[in-house]
Amino acid sequence: MKQLMKMWNPWWTEGKVPASKKRISRPETLETILKLLDIREVICITGVRRCGKSTVMYQAIDHLIGKGVKPENILYFNLDEPFEDKSIGLLDRIFGEYIEIHVPKGRKYIFLDEIQNIKDWEQWVKKFYDLYGEEIKFVLTGSNSSMLSDQLSTLLTGRMITQHVFPLSFKEYLDFEGFELKDPDIQRNEILHYFNKYLFKGGFPEVVLEDDMDINHLRLTEYFNSILLRDIVVGRNIRESAKLIELANYSLSNVSTLLSYSKISNATGLSVNSLKEYLLYLEQAYLIYQLNFFSYSVKDSISIKMPKKVYCIDNGLRNSAAFTFSADEGRLAENLAFVELKRRKVEFFYWKEKREVDFVVKGIDGALTGINCTCTDHIRQGEINALLEFKEHFGEKVSGLILLTKNLEKKENDISYVPLWKWVLGTR
Template structure:
């Protein structure tokens, strides 16, 4: 068994030596289920007390993420350790391997991590960083290879349109994202959406986003080619636009089989939309 934090380390340097004798597995940080196991919270038996513990644990999970070593440290040490992880990824997994400018790749990483869930264009990043278009594309691929971020495309049956539209980026660990971008509780909505993305990727879903009059956070293209549209609304009061955008998507795409709205605590089914609390969805 060979393990490492860099995708290219495994795929490019070892797979060629083990042709026909290798399988690659992508290991994510702790899932929320696993995090609750570490806390010894018995989530299969949910009562009011357990539910409150789960919701409190979710807030902590937003902040510190899912690296096992971080879980066992005191709060001050958690932040130091997460900063060390971020620096190691930048300097050891990217700078030393690809011989790129450390400040520029770090600035780009911070920009993408701070703006998780927001659509971005290469041109916009060029204006922010001063990097060339080719360099930006290379740098983003290095950040993805190092498992710091993942990007998703716009959903369209036209490959050209899908590739030409803005992309969205997500962090593969919210703890590293927070420490790198100096953002915590005020970003709860973005962190909820990011956590939903990580879970979808853990399940190996094919994930996109879509934007019409409204925006759909995630479009899942299922193996049967039917579509699932998901919005995340982690607020006390659900914005009407979250509902309208899901209904707009269903009207636009007749292969839509399921509409899901992940909420803070609302659970119901209405207008063909399944409302599920995020914490409960993560435990399914």
């Protein structure tokens, strides 16, 4: 254990975090987490596997050392390793060995990676949080939203702040590519070159940094299998693992499509009850999301009778696992827009009457914005009519209509035509 801890905490001997651990900075993702290091509450960093949570941890450790925190006052431990003991006794042992090595004075920073692998971890964290007070600062990561269960919420109410990490945004992707964004209009052609790559490649950091397509396909396939097998099949003791994998493949093959539970049940052979349970597990592992129909009636919005729209956390992951033989640009564009809306932490839905509006964003004041997404500048009249029908239906409650395009930019009939690449950059 001591040898393992020294290996995972090279700053104890070197006085700094190795460059290989810090990788490329993600200021957008890191900024809020760094602010939270000074307060008492536990920081819980959640997100899909391999999205960069561990790297964010290392960057936070580097920040602390840069601020003058003694390296021996910082402990990092990876709980994703195949330890035989997955009880809170392992956490007791880790902490005890750490204190024995250093006997650190003052505030100690404890970074525990993939904490969800330890049964009843929340009880251990609460005990040490209450016992040591300001003397200990916990920073945790987890790859499953079930770690934010009702039990956890009760145990750590007022003691924990959660930050969600996504795969790279397009702006972060440009940083990883070494592209300096100055003026989007002047740099339009260069940005489009990178955007077309990002649309298909996705934003997993290791994938972005690798140019070999075959290696990336193998890597993304491994991510997909790891999410299913380690986070769901093993973690949930799933017996119908083949059915779960089939459901995941089916979901990723049909991103942005309206799907009823009965339709998915017929396609996968799963009962509706098993289907709902398995879709929840896929959501909790951050692989997919389900989008509800917009209605002012919550009962209607979440009704089992209303079809859902399914999306994937990352286009690259989707392409590696989906059963598809076409470029699918339109679906990928809509999936990208969905993930961007999730990243912006807004409340949103889809809407459909005669025609369909891809996304309805509901503001804090109740104002509605309708968004349709295309991947072309040759706009079908149906896309326009859907937004106009939406405005006619909801009247004054509608504050904006947006049609995301490939490169077309204008305003016409109360609809703002915005290039998708500009919209995800936040420059429009």
